[in-house]
Structure formats: structure tokens, C-alpha cells
Amino acid sequence: MTNEISPLLEGAAAQARPVVHGVRDEQMGLPTPCSEYDVSALLNHLFHVVVSFQSLAAGGSADFSSTPDYLDGGRADWRARFDEETARLVEAWSAPGALEGTSQGMGLPQRTVGGMVLGDLTVHAWDLARATDQDFHPYGPGLPELLEGWRELAPMGRKMKVFGEPFPVSGNASPFDELLALSGRDPDWRPPAPS
Secondary structure: OOOOOHHHHHHHHHHHHHHHHHOOHHHOOOEOOOOOOEHHHHHHHHHHHHHHHHHHHOOOOOOOOOOOOOOHHHOOOHHHHHHHHHHHHHHHHHOOOOOOOEOOOOOOEHHHHHHHHHHHHHHHHHHHHHHOOOOOOOOHHHHHHHHHHHHHHHHHHHHOOOOOOOOOOOOOOOHHHHHHHHOOOOOOOOOOOOO
């Protein structure tokens, strides 16, 4: 069973997985476009989002007050686990009724919550790709849904300090650059040059 969000999540997960697999162990301490996270912390955050939003899809709750260590001391199988957890995420949001009602855990419409995890999966994959010098192409069919949702959510995201102030971009910016800018990211961000 699918709904309109599940194929978009599957597409976003398919674009994120190669980036996660491409992170090398020696890159864990590198800075990312999310200034509060290095690569290791951002991977753990993305894992926590993917795992937590499985529960939210089923109307459950999630605890974002702390982030477990999903990398488990650097064991190599965390990359395979990311594939498994993103598959579970897609399955959870494919369930009948996943987009109906209000989220017990977030207090927002379930449809909005589904859009939030779609955004995190897409944008944090870009963050990781930029930080580790990898190519990344977002899943194009998901961008209209993301832009519409993030335009609505951005003011609340800024109040909650999960979005920065909008980054100025030109009027002919691509939809993905506009999405990044809405979250406060510089679409042209690159890691600082080694000193």
C-alpha cells in the first residue's frame, strides 16, 4: 500500500544511501553546513530522525532530547543499518492511515510530519555530501512537495531554532537551492580550506 508521501520518501532514501555509504571513517570530524554538527554528529542525527519518524508514522511519539550513538563506536555495519532503517521508514509511512489525523508526538498534522522527514532525509544527505566532497542530486519529484511544506513551516522552524534565517538567493535559483536557502543554508557552501 502506498500513499503520496511514500514514493517520495523511497526516492529520497535512494539518493541518500550512496552518500551515507560514501562517508569515510577519516571524515567523521569534518565540519558540515549545519554548524552545530560535524559529520559524525550529523550522521547520528540523521539516523535518529529516520528511526524516530518510524514511530511517528504509526501515531507514536519520539524523543529528540538526546541522540543515541547509532554509529556504535565506528563499526562498519552502520552503513548497512542505514539502508535497513530507511527501508523501515518508507514502509512505516506507506501504511494505511499514516497521513491521517494529528501526530501525537509532534502536535502537527501527520501529512506535515511526513513532509518533515522527507525534508530531513533530502537536506541532510546534501549536508553530508557537501561535507565529504560527494555529488548529490535530490529526488526531483519530491521537491515541489518539500518547497510547499517548508515555505509554510519555515517561520515555526526559525522560532524553534531548527531553521536559520533565510539565505539570500537570486530569483532564478533552482527549486533545491530555494529549499536550502529557506532552511538558512548557503547553497554554495563548501568546507573551509585546510589551514
